[in-house]
Amino acid sequence: MDEKVTGIKNIQIAATTRYPIVSAYEFEFLKTEEVVQRIIEGCTIYFILQRPLMMFNNVVPNGLQIQFDIVDTVNPPLHCMLDLEECKLFKPGESCDIEFQFYKKIRDEMPPLNDVAAFKAQKLDGTFVVWETPQKLLYEALVNGLPLHCEGDVEPYLTYTVHYIGKAFSQSVWDRLTGHEKMQKILTLEPTFATANPNNRAPFEIALLMLDIEGVTEANVFSVFDFAVPAGVKPIEHPLDTEAEIKDYLTCKINLKSPELTSEVEAKLIHLFKPDYNEKKFDSYPNIQKGTRSLGYTSAELIIGKLPAILKTATHTQGIIAS
Secondary structure, eight states, X not given: OOOOOEEEEEEEEEEEESSOOEEHHHHHHHXXXXXXXXXXXXXXXXXXXXXXXXXXXEEEEETTEEEEEEEOSSSOOEEEEEETTTTTSSOTTOOEEEEEEESSSSOOOSSSBOSEEXXXXXXXXXXXXXXXXXXXHHHHHHHHOOOEXXXXXXXXXXXXXXXXXXXXXXXXHHHHHTTOHHHHHHHHHOOOSOTTOTTOOHHHHEEEEEEEEEEEEXXXXXXXXXXXXXXXXXXXOEEOSSHHHHHHHTSOOOOTTOHHHHHHXXXXXXXXXXXXXOSOOOTTTTOOTTSGGGGTEEEEEEEEESBOSEEEOSSOEEOOBOO
16 A cells, blocks of 8 residues: 655744834834834834843034943943944035933033933934934944944843733734733833933833744645654644645745734744743743644744844843844
């Protein structure tokens, strides 16, 4: 009697950031901006993170150049210089107007400026050019190649504690996070890390990172497939005896808008990180309801791009992925 031929289907999921990590405080303002909404509208996975508050100190503007330190009162400062002409944001000899936003109520009027939350550069006619925070600046430098001149150990400034991982495929991520129960609980219960900063508050340290699922690749392996089955995972075998079965086997079962895709990524990340505020840790992953196994895929691999951050919990650390 002839042996039945079967195959398995695996899947590789590609996800990426679309926008820099932002504090909960900044997100309350940015989520209403149409340009930001357009950038993050496809994001369906979000992390609630925390690190010591970053700010600009010793800020000295000089024409199109800005010298400053990035500080957090916990780690040694980063000594930086940004040349707006080198960044191709202004033409040679062009003048600019730089507005500084402070964490403190009484602003510094003369340089060097301290406790600066962000700066906004615009042309003399008021045309907006760029807005930068320490987090956004480091993201632009690592992901988009912004020519930021920086001296010091940047790694501590890219390290975040992961408190919670969630999904938002049935509504926009900004609506999902408005009045979010876990967000409010974290803001209420978590102490600040940078206790030496008198201007610090929890909404400045609690931050959001959002992921957009941008690609799916199938791997169909038939006849001999043991090598493609992860340890401890039961293969989902597809019969390949008839033309109809082969055609069905070779048909992709998922698309980028499939809720099973978002559920798979969320469960996989929670299973890895086991964040404190996620009550369900998906200990039986990959055996979950409404994940990619429910569509016939044996296993799913997740590839994350443009993640210029170190994400940590007690059980897992995800290193920097700059491209």
